[in-house]
Amino acid sequence: MYRYDEFDHAFVSARVAQFRDQVQRRLSGEIAEDAFRPLRLMNGVYLQLHAYMLRVAIPYGTLNAKQMRMLAHIARKYDRGYGHFTTRQNIQYNWPKLSDTPDILTDLASVEMHAIQTSGNCIRNVTADHFAGAAADEAADPRPYAEILRQWSSVHPEFSFLPRKFKIAVTGSEHDRAAIQVHDIGLQLKKNDKGELGFAVWVGGGQGRTPLLAKKIRDFLPEEDLLSYTTAIVRVYNLHGRRDNKYKARIKILVHETGVEELTRQIEAEFVHLKDGELKLPDQDIAAITDYFAPPALPERAEGWANLAAWKKADEGFARWVQQNVHPHKNPDYASVTISLKPIGGIPGDATDSQMDLVADLAEEYAFDEIRISHEQNIIFPHVAIADLEPLYRALQPAGLGTANAGLITDIIACPGLDYCALANARSIPVAQELSTRFGSAERQAEIGELKIKISGCINACGHHHVGHIGLLGVEKKGAELYQITLGGSADENSSIGEIIGRGFEPEKVTDAVETVVDTYLAIRTDASERFIDTYRRVGPQPFKDALYGPSSKAA
Template sequence: MYRYDEFDHAFVSERVEQFRDQVQRRLSGELAEDAFKPLRLMNGVYLQLHAYMLRIAIPYGTLSARQLRMLAHIARTYDRGYGHFTTRQNLQFNWPKLSDIPDALADLASVEMHALQTSGNCIRNVTADHFAGAAADEIADPRPYAEILRQWSSVHPEFSFLPRKFKIAVTGAERDRAAIQVHDIGLHLKKNDKGEIGFAVYVGGGQGRTPMIAKLIRDFLPEEDLLSYTTAIVRVYNLHGRRDNKYKARIKILVHETGAEELARQVEAEFAALKDSELKLPEQDVEAIAAYFALPDLPERAEGWENLARWKKADPAFARWVQQNVQPHKNPDYGMVTISLKPIGGIPGDATDAQMDAVADLAEEYAFDEIRVSHEQNLILPHVALADLEAVYRGLVAINLAEANAGLITDIIACPGLDYCALANARSIPVAQEISRRFGSPERQAEIGELKIKISGCINACGHHHVGHIGLLGVEKKGAELYQITLGGSGDEHTSIGEIIGRGFEPDRVTDAIETIVDTYLGLRLEQSETFLAAYRRVGPQPFKDALYGSAAEAA
């Protein structure tokens, strides 16, 4: 895990004290809200529907036990005893007092954390595969490159005031678990015929008002050219991105209007002037950063296989949890554990201070002091010996976080929605809770299999509804909440944007509509192993429209 150097410590501490002074001036009336707004946004402070919100950066979703305990401390001390993990691998506190935020930021700085660039028209938190460094199918660990990009982009003088916010994601396995094709820049680590590390480069993806899938503009970018090529992309965007209309300001619109080939030509021309500059990455610098992310020394734990078989036979609930929430590690004596923050009927992505403290304890004792945050709003213990799985499971049962539903219908992504967000048109949380309760039976979930539901309370798509197998978008119509349903979306290596299936549903009819969709799928799948997404792509939307609306005319 990356550790701050002297510059990092000094810089973050100075920013905290600078913001403390700005807050005092705001509270005294010396600064008006209009003048204060850009200052608070630079420090991750939003003004939401009911209160200020503080968004904490968790670079590439990696935390230590000490850092997670600090987040628990902040939840207890400055908020209402919980935090909300987001689809950007960050954490939000929804109820801090403005006067307390500088103290919270100072506490964060003491454990090498901050809230910088979690807002504003800058390069936001760089995200990565939550199984990075541990996955059995990984080509290379993407986190060193995410850290290099973080260091390069932090308060970058040229890119601090872009036309619009800018998001980068990196993945290191053939299976894309970082949704890189719906990012402004997506980087897919790969090896060429010589075994050299490089990147496939995607540009112009995004969700929101105008969802688009990123275009591949470089099939293989050598590792040493990462910063120079990324700089070239952002320079072209900074020069030509629209500033007259915020709804058309993202790079995806520039790619669409310019054309991917022309944009790639402009990027290559800019890159030609940069590739031999000081931005070229020396191999020794890459190795130095990579050393921070070295795999822990994992002792042999061969007894785990025999113990695991015995425990699974004795406890069906534990067996379900292992099957659904534990993935293969590159070391066969270990597994990667998903801690579901989606208990049946719970609020997706929320964790209490007590739960965060308990997970930190488990990470320290059983997972080499490491926790990950996934963009699916769950936590991960990336290195757990099979021999320790039963102890970890019992610890999670004690804090109501042992739901065996990773990747299933109740593992719902949802934004905070109208319960918190001033931009929202509809509530995401109650809808997610009702769907979770309706499909909460372990047997029902197992029968349905992999199915990703994602819910956004407005067109900004913070809940990633566009890439949900089933997506729900809350809209306002004639003063009432309505939920539009999309089907067939996916955020993996075969990214697709969901299709709007027909007219929307009132809040009290949404869950019944989801049940109709699920029952239709179960009736048409060829075999139990055919997933919802595979079945939808095979048959198309019409059977689901017929089931929901009875006729194409009614769906219009």
């Protein structure tokens, strides 16, 4: 993983000192809240419903055991003993005191972490495939390019005050695990016919009030042109993106209103002036960054497969965990492991200080000191020997980290909702907990198969409900909470925006409504191998509307 150089250390330390002075002046009354607000947001400090919230950057979701232990320490010392991992591969603390935030940032800086650009109208944390560098199906590790983009975009003088926040995601595989089509810029690493590495470029995706899928504007961009072309895109957006209406300020609206052909023309025209300039990436610079991400030396562990068969036969729970939470690795003696932060009935994405400490210990013992955070709010060990899966599982189980549900109906994405967020209309967490409990039996989950539920407490869609196979959006109607159901969303290489299926449901009825949707799917799928999303695309919304609202319902 990337290590700070002298510039990084000096820059982050200076930023902490600057913010410490700003906080002291705010607490003394020298700075009013209106003037302090943009200063705290530049350092990841939000004012939420009940308290301040601090969002810490985990670039492209990669960290090590030392950093995870620091996150645990912060949860224990400055918060209420837990942190919340987010859909941008970051972590949030919901209860820090404003007076403590400079000390928190100082502690973070000691392990090469910070909270810069986790808020504001700037380029946010660049995200990537959580199996990067390990996945058997990737063309190349996307993290070096995510790091190049991070270095380029950090306090970029031209792009620090964009019309609106800006998000970039990079994947290295044809199978998209980074949701690139719902980002402002999505990049897919690929090789051309000559074996040269480059990117397919997608622009203008996003969720929120107006969900839109990105448009592909380049099928192959040479890797040397990554920064030049990205600069051209953001420069055109910065020039023409709307600043008079924050609801229409994202690049997705610019793409929609200008048209993808005309916008591509403008980007290409800008690119002509940039492509052979100082932003062109030299091979040696790419190689230098790539060296930081060299995979660990993986010793041969051929005994793992014989052991695995015996362990699975002896323990049905372990066999289910391997089935759901273990992913193929480039090296056949190894695997990538998903550590679920979705225990049955639990709060999606939350981890206690003791759980984070345990993850750090186990990463050192079994995973070559590498940890990833997924945009689905889980923790990943990218390199685990097949021979170590059983002892790892045994260590995770007592801590509530061994749930075998990755990709299943209880692996729910949910935003903090009205329990924490001042923007929310409805609570996300209790709905997620009730759904998880209702569908929590291993047998029921196995019968249902792959099904992604995503819940947002407001239209800002921090829970990614638009791209859930089943999406739930909390709205307010006449002072009461109500939940809209969308069906058919997806965030992979076949991305789609879910359709609103009909009128909303009260909190006490929404779990029954989801169960009706699930039972309808089970009744009409062709066989057990047909996933929910495939069934929905085959039959459309009407059978589900009929089940929810009555035969031949036209509810909308």
